[in-house]
Amino acid sequence: MWYFAWILGVLMACSFGIINAMWLEFKGYEGEDTQAD
Amino acid sequence: MDYEALRFIWWLLIGVLLIGFVVTDGFDMGVAALLKVLGKSNDERRVMINAIAPHWDGNQVWLITAGGALFAAWPTVYAASFSGFYIALMLTLFALFLRPIGFEYRAKIDSEAWRNRWDWALTAGSAIPALIFGVAFGNLLQGVPFYFDDILRLHYTGSFWALLNPFALLAGVLSLLMILNHGATYLQLKTEAELKARSENLSAVLALVCAAIFVLAGVWLFLAVDGYSVTSLIDTNGANRTTDKTVLISAGAWFSNYAKWPLLWLVPALGVAGFVVCALASKTQRHITAFISSSLAIAMVVLTAGVSMFPFVMPSSSTPAHSLTMWDATASESTLMIMFVVACIFVPLILAYTAWSYFVMRGRLNEQHIRDNSHSLY
Amino acid sequence: MDIVDLSRLQFAFTAMIHFLFVPLTLGLAFLLAIMESVYVMTGKTIYRDMTKFWGKLFGINFALGVTTGIAMEFQFGTNWSYYSHYVGDIFGAPLAIEALMAFFLESTLVGLFFFGWDRLSKEKHLAVTWLMALATNLSALWILVANGWMQHPIGSVFNIDTMRMELTSFSEVIFNPVAQVKFVHTVSAGYVTGAVFVLAISSWYLLKGRDLPFARRSFAIASAFGLASALSVIVLGDESGYELGDVQKVKLAAVEAEWHTHPAPAAFTVFGIPNEQTQTTDYALKIPAVLGLIATRSVTEEVAGLSELKEKHLERIIRGQEAYVLMTQYRAGDKSPATINRFNEVSANLGYGMLLTAYTDDVANATAEHIAQAVEDSIPKVWPLFWSFRIMVACGVLMLVLFAAAFWHSAKRTVDKPRWLLKFALFSLPLPWIASEAGWFVAEYGRQPWAIGEILPTHLAVSQLSVSDIWFSLGAIAVLYTIFVIIEMWLMTKYARLGPSALHTGKYDLESPANVKEA
Numbered sequence: 005m006w007y008f009a010w011i012l013g014v015l016m017a018c019s020f021g022i023i024n025a026m027w028l029e030f031k032g033y034e035g036e037d038t039q040a041d
Numbered sequence: 042m043d044y045e046a047l048r049f050i051w052w053l054l055i056g057v058l059l060i061g062f063v064v065t066d067g068f069d070m071g072v073a074a075l076l077k078v079l080g081k082s083n084d085e086r087r088v089m090i091n092a093i094a095p096h097w098d099g100n101q102v103w104l105i106t107a108g109g110a111l112f113a114a115w116p117t118v119y120a121a122s123f124s125g126f127y128i129a130l131m132l133t134l135f136a137l138f139l140r141p142i143g144f145e146y147r148a149k150i151d152s153e154a155w156r157n158r159w160d161w162a163l164t165a166g167s168a169i170p171a172l173i174f175g176v177a178f179g180n181l182l183q184g185v186p187f188y189f190d191d192i193l194r195l196h197y198t199g200s201f202w203a204l205l206n207p208f209a210l211l212a213g214v215l216s217l218l219m220i221l222n223h224g225a226t227y228l229q230l231k232t233e234a235e236l237k238a239r240s241e242n243l244s245a246v247l248a249l250v251c252a253a254i255f256v257l258a259g260v261w262l263f264l265a266v267d268g269y270s271v272t273s274l275i276d277t278n279g280a281n282r283t284t285d286k287t288v289l290i291s292a293g294a295w296f297s298n299y300a301k302w303p304l305l306w307l308v309p310a311l312g313v314a315g316f317v318v319c320a321l322a323s324k325t326q327r328h329i330t331a332f333i334s335s336s337l338a339i340a341m342v343v344l345t346a347g348v349s350m351f352p353f354v355m356p357s358s359s360t361p362a363h364s365l366t367m368w369d370a371t372a373s374e375s376t377l378m379i380m381f382v383v384a385c386i387f388v389p390l391i392l393a394y395t396a397w398s399y400f401v402m403r404g405r406l407n408e409q410h411i412r413d414n415s416h417s418l419y
Numbered sequence: 420m421d422i423v424d425l426s427r428l429q430f431a432f433t434a435m436i437h438f439l440f441v442p443l444t445l446g447l448a449f450l451l452a453i454m455e456s457v458y459v460m461t462g463k464t465i466y467r468d469m470t471k472f473w474g475k476l477f478g479i480n481f482a483l484g485v486t487t488g489i490a491m492e493f494q495f496g497t498n499w500s501y502y503s504h505y506v507g508d509i510f511g512a513p514l515a516i517e518a519l520m521a522f523f524l525e526s527t528l529v530g531l532f533f534f535g536w537d538r539l540s541k542e543k544h545l546a547v548t549w550l551m552a553l554a555t556n557l558s559a560l561w562i563l564v565a566n567g568w569m570q571h572p573i574g575s576v577f578n579i580d581t582m583r584m585e586l587t588s589f590s591e592v593i594f595n596p597v598a599q600v601k602f603v604h605t606v607s608a609g610y611v612t613g614a615v616f617v618l619a620i621s622s623w624y625l626l627k628g629r630d631l632p633f634a635r636r637s638f639a640i641a642s643a644f645g646l647a648s649a650l651s652v653i654v655l656g657d658e659s660g661y662e663l664g665d666v667q668k669v670k671l672a673a674v675e676a677e678w679h680t681h682p683a684p685a686a687f688t689v690f691g692i693p694n695e696q697t698q699t700t701d702y703a704l705k706i707p708a709v710l711g712l713i714a715t716r717s718v719t720e721e722v723a724g725l726s727e728l729k730e731k732h733l734e735r736i737i738r739g740q741e742a743y744v745l746m747t748q749y750r751a752g753d754k755s756p757a758t759i760n761r762f763n764e765v766s767a768n769l770g771y772g773m774l775l776t777a778y779t780d781d782v783a784n785a786t787a788e789h790i791a792q793a794v795e796d797s798i799p800k801v802w803p804l805f806w807s808f809r810i811m812v813a814c815g816v817l818m819l820v821l822f823a824a825a826f827w828h829s830a831k832r833t834v835d836k837p838r839w840l841l842k843f844a845l846f847s848l849p850l851p852w853i854a855s856e857a858g859w860f861v862a863e864y865g866r867q868p869w870a871i872g873e874i875l876p877t878h879l880a881v882s883q884l885s886v887s888d889i890w891f892s893l894g895a896i897a898v899l900y901t902i903f904v905i906i907e908m909w910l911m912t913k914y915a916r917l918g919p920s921a922l923h924t925g926k927y928d929l930e931s932p933a934n935v936k937e938a
Contacts, residue, residue, distance in 0.1 A: 006599035009655065010606065014449070014556070017610060017647035021453040022460075024643035025636060028832065029461055095530030098485065102523045108492050109515035116507020116583070123496025123503075124882035130497050131892045138486045138899060142906070145482035149910055191750055193582040194501050196883050281581045372508045373578075373585040380512055387519040391527075398527050401538050416923040417471075417536070 045277040045368075047377040051114045052354075052367040054384055056347050058110055060340045062103035063220070065395075067339060068332075069097040071224015073140070073167035074217075076160050079228065079239050083156060084408040087418065090144065090163075091411065092231035094419045095402045097144060099395060101137075113380050117283060117370040118354050121195050125187055125355075126177055128201040133173045139166030148419050168217060175216025178346050179209030182295065183266055184358030189284050198359055208261060215254045219316075219339050222247040226319060226335040229328040233407045244323035244331060248338075252316035255342060259309060262349070268294025269356040269364060281369045288361035295349040308348055312341030425889040426498045426881045429896065431863070433490045435856055436900050440484035442855050445559060445606055446613020446648070447477045448552035451532075452545075453640055459545045468926070469637055470548070471536075472919045473617060476911060478533060483907050485526075490896070498889070502870050502880035505583045509575045509592060510565055510871075517561030525554035559606050567598025570862070571664040572871050577766055579749055584874060597667065600655065601862070607652040608858065611818055612851035614645025615844075618825060620915050622844035625836060629928045633919050635834065642825035649819045665728070666872030669797075670865035672725045673804040675710055676700045680724035684711025690809070693801045698726065725798055732797040736790055738765045739772030744783045770874040771797075777868075777878045799867040807857040807864075814854035821847050 072093050080086035111119040123130055139162040147159035183206070186199040225247065228240040273287040299305050315338025322331035350356070355365040371377060411418060420428070451470050458466030492514065495503050503511075528551040535544055568574075574591030575584045586592070618641040624634035671677070676693040677685065678700070687710040691703035714722050745762040746769060774797065775782045778789040821843055828836045866872060870880040914921050920929035 006596075006603045006655070007594075010603045013603070013607070013647075013651050013655075014610075017644050017651070018449055018453055020647045021450070021640045021644035022456050024826075024829065025453070025457045025466075025640050026460065028636075028639050028829070029457070029463070031832065091534075095534040096527075098529055099523060099527035101485075102518060102526045105489065105492055105522060106515065106518035108496075109511065109518040111511075112492075112495065112503060112507050113511030113515040116511055117504050119496045119507060119511070120500035120503035120882075123493060124498070124500035124884065127497055127882070127884055127888050128891070130493060131895070134490055134493050135895060135899060137489050138903070141482040141485040142903060145478055146906065146910060149479070149914070191747065193504060194883060195504070280578065283581075372511065373581075375589070376508050376512055376586045379586075379589050380515060383516050383519060387523075391519065391523045394524065395527055398531055401531060401535055416921075418534075 042378070043278055044374045044377075047374060047381060048277065048368055048371050050381060051371060051377055052347075052351070054381070055107070055110060055114065056344060057388075058103060058107040060343050062100075062107050063339050063343055064223075064336045065100040065103055066097070067171075067220045067223045068227035069093040069100050069224070070167035070171055071220045071222065072227060073097075073143075073163040073224075074171070074221055075224050075228070075243075076164055079225070079236060079243065081235075083153075084411055085236050086156075086160060087148070087411045088232055088236060088406050088408060089228065090147065090419050092228065092406055094144060095398065097140070099398065101140070110380070110384075114372050114377060115354065115365075115367070115370055116372055117193075117195075117281070118365050121187060121197075121355055121365060121370075122177075122181075124195060125185055125197040125199070126180075126204070127197075129173050129177060129204055133170045136166045136169035136173075139163065144419055167220075171220040172213045172217045175213035176204060176209045178216070179212030180204050180206075181355060182212070182262065182346065182350065183208060184269060184290070184356040184361070184364070186359035187357050188360035188363050193283070208258075208266060211254065211258055211261065215251065215258060215342070218247060218254065219251045219335075219342060222251055222316075222319065223335045223339060226323065226328070226332040229323065229326075230332055231405055233405050241323045241326060241331075244335070245320050248316045248320035248323065248335065251338070252313050252320075255309070255312055255316065259345075262295055263293060266295065267292050268296070268349075269353050269361060270294045270297060271352070271366065275352075275366065275368045277368045281371060283365065283369045284363050286362055286364075286369070288356070288364050290358075290361055298348055298351055305348055308341055309345045312338050312345055315339075315341060420886070422884055422886055422889060423878045423881050425886065425893060426884075427877065429498060429889060429893045430494060432893070432900070433487065433494060433896060434863070435859065436904065437484070437487035437491055438855060438859050439852060439904070440480050440487060441559070442605075442609035442612035442851065443480050443616055444477070444484050445555055445609025446611065447473060447480070447616065448548075448555045448613075449610060450613050450617055450640065450644060451477060452549045452552045453644060454637075455545050455548050457640075459541050465632060465636060468919050468922055468924060469633065471922055472633075473637070474532065475914055475921060476616075478529075479907060479910050479914065481529065483903055486903065487900070497892075498882050498884070499870070499880050500882035502875065505875050505880070506572075506575075506871055508583060508585045509568060509572075512586070512589070513561045513565040513568075513592070517558055517565075521554045521557035521561060525551055525558060528554065556606055559609070560602055563602040563605055564593055564595065564598045566862075567595045567601050568592055569869075569871050570601075570666055570866055571595060571597035572874050577769060577874075579746060579762065579766075582750070584871075597664070603655045604652060604858075607648050607655060608851070608855055610648035611645060611652055611815075612855065614641045614648060614822070615818060615847055615851045617641035618645060618821075618844045619846075619848040622836075622841040623915075624918060626838065626841045626845065630918050630920075633927065638825065638836070639829045642822055642829045645818075646822040646826045649815070649822045653815055653819060664872060665731075666866055666869055668723050669725070669728055669799070670804070670861070671714055672723060672728060673799055673801045673865060674808040674861060675722070676703075676801055676805045677710075677722055677724045678726060680721050680727045683715075683721045684708040684718045685714070685722040686710060687713070691805075693805045695801060725801070729794050729798060732771065733790070733794045735768045735771040736774060736793050736797070739768035739770065740775060740782055740785060740790075741765050741772070742769040743772030743775070747783075770869070770871075770876065773879055774868065774876050777876065796868055799865055804861055804865050807860045811854045811857040811861065814850045814857070818847060818850055818854075 072089050076086050080089050143159045143163040147156055187197045189195055222244055225240040225244040267290045270289050271286055272289045315334045318334040319331050352366040352368055353364055354367055357364045451474055454466050455470040528547050531547045532551055573595055574588035576587050578585045617637050621634040621637040624630050676688055678698045686705040686707045689704045691700035693700050710722055742765040745758055749758055774793045775785045778792055779785050824840055868876050870877045920927040
């Protein structure tokens with residue numbers, strides 16, 4: 005059932021993108037003098 | 042529900058989609074075609090464009106949907122009309138190409154020449170399709186020359202230039218003017234000051250002209266255009282037998298439905314009344330009434346064409362027996378049923394979120410607003 | 420050129436140009452939703468600016484997607500009218516549903532996405548963006564259901580009275596396995612396209628040392644989303660759909676230059692020069708067993724070779740010839756039970772009989788040469804498929820490597836990414852488009868000589884137009900599209916160079932008046 009695989013896949017890819025951004029934000033971007041707001 | 046009922050429902054639904062197209066996309070085409078007429082400065086033209094900016098794309102999907110529904114519900118009609126009117130359809134297509142990019146790209150470069158070109162592109166892209174759709178309807182009412190061969194391949198024997206006959210051109214002019222009028226009534230709702238005043242004045246005249254042309258076209262149809270009628274029995278519940286019928290061409294045949302059901306006279310009557318009310322309302326600054334009556338009028342014009350031709354949708358002038366009707370050029374019963382269910386689910390949803398988007402974007406626009414948001418607006 | 424060649428050329432041109440814009444829309448829509456989600460969750464306005472800026476580029480691309488999309492829907496009727504009549508009962512439904520279910524939603528929400536920022540709450544606007552992304556993907560779903568049916572037509576039956584295919588099972592059409600793999604493969608390719616686009620342009624800012632916080636964050640999101648997507652395009656590559664139906668088998672054999680059936684499991688040809696004359700692949704470099712594993716998911720099943728497939732086609736063309744003759748007799752009025760029964764026995768081959776109409780009008784008396792020619796033409800040319808498939812795969816692998824490296828550096832939080840990586844990302848910009856076009860070519864050219872696999876040959880599907888009419892439309896479309904694409908690329912470059920400064924928020928690097936003249 006490939007349609008089902010797509011639903012899972014796209015959710016995973018999007019959360020992967022969101023989590024990566026949030027994680028970097030949380031840890032702070034190294035070398036950035038000021039926090040971007 | 043039997044096959045006959047489904048076929049009738051699909052005749053109605055195709056009508057609903059076409060009316061949805063002229064009523065919604067009609068006003069944004071009208072506004073775009075009036076850019077050079079009503080907009081005296083760049084800011085005014087930007088007010089006009091931004092009045093339709095959030096909606097024209099959604100509106101245009103009515104056309105896409107009507108095309109798709111024609112494909113699914115009346116495949117033979119879709120095949121015959123699109124290939125028969127080849128050059129006309131291609132010109133429509135080229136004009137329609139200009140709209141999405143015109144709206145999106147016009148404000149991307151700050152140059153008078155650039156904007157001016159896109160203004161003309163938007164004007165042409167909106168006026169030409171309106172004109173051609175009218176011409177196409179004018180030709181359908183007269184019948185077009187085509188026949189089917191033994192494996193039901195369609196052969197169209199007319200030329201593009203034959204489409205440009207006087208009656209069809211009149212229908213084209215009516216179509217164009219009513220779209221322009223419709224655009225002007227929308228501008229009455231969405232603009233302020235001078236632009237609004239100009240729109241009111243335009244509608245006050247244009248709506249009456251539309252009413253006059255509509256009546257004139259009706260008289261012409263009665264006096265000089267032969268109609269079609271099926272003289273054999275059509276099995277409205279059976280498989281399509283598109284080429285097995287006898288069809289008679291006779292004067293006044295397009296009025297036989299009105300003779301049979303006199304109540305149908307209400308359809309053209311409401312069309313004329315709609316235009317008249319629109320003119321009066323524009324003059325007296327009743328903007329909502331003007332827009333609604335204009336919508337009603339153009340819906341009734343489309344419906345009048347449909348009702349007059351019923352059950353025909355594409356009569357053949359050269360081989361009348363091969364004319365396409367809504368009984369014998371449809372999809373199979375199961376496809377009509379599936380598509381009916383789909384339409385029942387999605388059309389109300391579409392109406393709901395479309396209404397919501399108009400609600401979100403409600404209110405009038407003025408030039409100050411354009412200047413304040415110069416970089417985020419069209 | 421005759422009307423068939425011209426109509427094919429016009430359709431191929433419009434489809435391939437349309438397909439320049441579609442994948443980017445599919446991918447960028449989800450990237451916008453991701454960026455805006457981070458904005459809503461963290462409240463950092465830089466993410467709102469990212470959504471708006473990449474949204475501007477999305478808009479420039481979307482406009483041409485809409486423009487070229489209208490042409491696609493019209494063309495089935497204008498140039499392929501027999502096709503529309505013959506299969507409209509099945510093929511029209513997904514197109515209509517696409518408009519009702521997806522395109523309406525997408526087009527309405529696009530308006531709110533661009534113009535609703537000040538009129539909707541953060542959460543509502545975010546919902547609009549997500550729904551817009553979902554709707555673009557649902558659009559793709561229905562289009563690929565339609566396209567999948569062309570490759571592997573199931574759930575339908577020929578009706579001799581109405582002289583067309585009619586629907587028997589809509590769920591079979593929707594859950595058509597070929598449509599499913601095609602959908603997943605195509606949308607994932609779209610996500611990769613969006614991710615490469617954002618990654619390449621962000622890398623350019625990083626190389627230039629401009630708008631660094633903006634570029635780093637865009638880079639991070641694109642690399643994570645892109646890595647997940649690139650993995651899924653390759654894992655869900657649609658080779659898994661190639662064992663289904665004759666057309667797909669032919670395509671697989673041509674793509675892999677499998678001239679003859681070999682004992683299972685088949686070897687995979689990495690490289691070689693397909694030679695049509697000798698029916699062999701010169702200088703072939705083969706890896707044992709891999710093709711059999713990929714295509715059949717087993718070690719015991721054979722992958723059919725072209726010569727064996729042609730033998731089968733010969734049989735079917737002869738039976739199809741009989742079906743065609745019986746069909747003509749029936750339609751001329753011979754409705755005897757003998758005719759009907761015999762027709763029903765051979766009717767599955769009617770499409771193969773129709774292949775003969777390309778060589779003779781008198782199918783009943785087609786000569787042995789006609790039949791031999793039809794068999795020869797029943798498979799597409801091998802080398803274009805062999806090569807475009809390999810180009811697609813090579814681009815795919817390169818992009819996977821790119822995302823792996825980009826994600827690695829992003830996760831390591833290396834602020835100053837190595838310059839080779841940034842350059843690699845920048846120069847990878849054309850790869851997803853090359854891969855998409857090559858993949859599209861494999862799917863559509865590989866289906867020839869069929870418009871609808873085993874049902875309707877391409878040469879019969881066209882509208883009976885005049886050659887001059889099609890020259891006119893083809894010429895006009897070529898000129899218009901060229902102008903549009905040039906304008907689009909120019910605007911895209913201009914705005915990409917301008918970067919987030921195009922938003923005029925006053926926060927970005929190029930916004931001193933000396934740097935910005937317009938927009």
